[in-house]
Amino acid sequence: MKSILSFLILILILSCKPTESKTQLRAENIVLKERIRILEASDTLHTEAAVELQNMNVVYRGVSNPIYISKPNTLSFEAKAPGLTKKDSLGNYNLNPGQGNTIDIEIKSKLKNGDSLTEVKTLRIKDIKPPIGTINNIGCGSMCELKLKKEELTDAIIGAKINEFLFDLNFYVTSFKIKMPHYRTIKIDGNKMNVRANDLFTLLIPNDNIVIFDISVYIRGRSNYRLKKIAPIIIKIIE
Known part of the structure; x- marks a missing residue:
């Protein structure tokens, strides 16, 4: 816009009659420059953040x-x-x-x-959508079943993740529960299988179903943020 108005100034100067004084030309030049300044300011005002x-x-x-x-x-x-x-x-x-x-x-x-x-x-x-539970970094939510050998449960680490989420969240598990066939529910503090759970895993047989649920998790650095209920881990024992 500024280049167009500058061109108009030049045309006006070239088209002026010889009888016009330099003072008049200067005055007209000042007026046109002021119009340019106002238009530039107007353009700036219409540029949004x-x-x-x-x-x-x-x-x-x-x-x-x-x-x-x-x-x-x-x-x-x-x-x-x-x-x-x-x-x-x-x-x-x-x-x-x-x-x-x-x-x-x-x-x-x-x-x-x-x-x-x-x-x-x-x-x-x-809000952050509900995470799913993981065992040794493997998990697919409550809608599917993991097939694992009983040896893979020994000293396993329980965690959490959110699939296809933009941010890498630093989840930390503080406790969880395990339900196995023929045994009462076991609650474990921390994120790792304890000795009692490891002993019971040796008694499992193929096709036994295990559910790891009530997984308590917080985000490191944001322990006051309450996450939605975490999807459990469903496991079927294989050979």
Whole structure:
């Protein structure tokens, strides 16, 4: 736009009558330059702040969501929201949302014409979907059955995971329960099979079914976040 108006200025200068004074030409030039400045400022005002996420306009509660924020054609800008922290000067932030279904990010910017502008970007907050239990890092949820040898249960490690999730969550199991044929339910503290469970595993025979359930898990660094109920591990003993 600026180049077009500059061209118009040149045309006006070349088309002026010889009788016009240099003072008049200077005055007209000043007026046109002021129009250019106003138009440039107007264009700047219509450039909105951009907030880029990895997953549309959704952020997850219980994790640190990476966010990129930019505000073109400004001298500077500042972004604020509960749980929002700045990582660097390139527009990278982390957002740890709290309660509620949405969160507002307030972006205050200083424009090139000296004015200030405040915008609000609203993002949706979603809870982390329920994890599934794993044994030695293997798990497929309550809708399927793992086929394992009884020897594979000895000293096995119980964990949790979420399939096809954007973030790598650091789950830690604090306790779980085991139900085996002909035996009462066993509760184990920690994430590893204990001596009592290992002894009972030696008595299992092919086609016996085992269920590992009530898996208590928290996210390292976010122990106060309450995860939804974890899908159990269903096992069938094979040769």
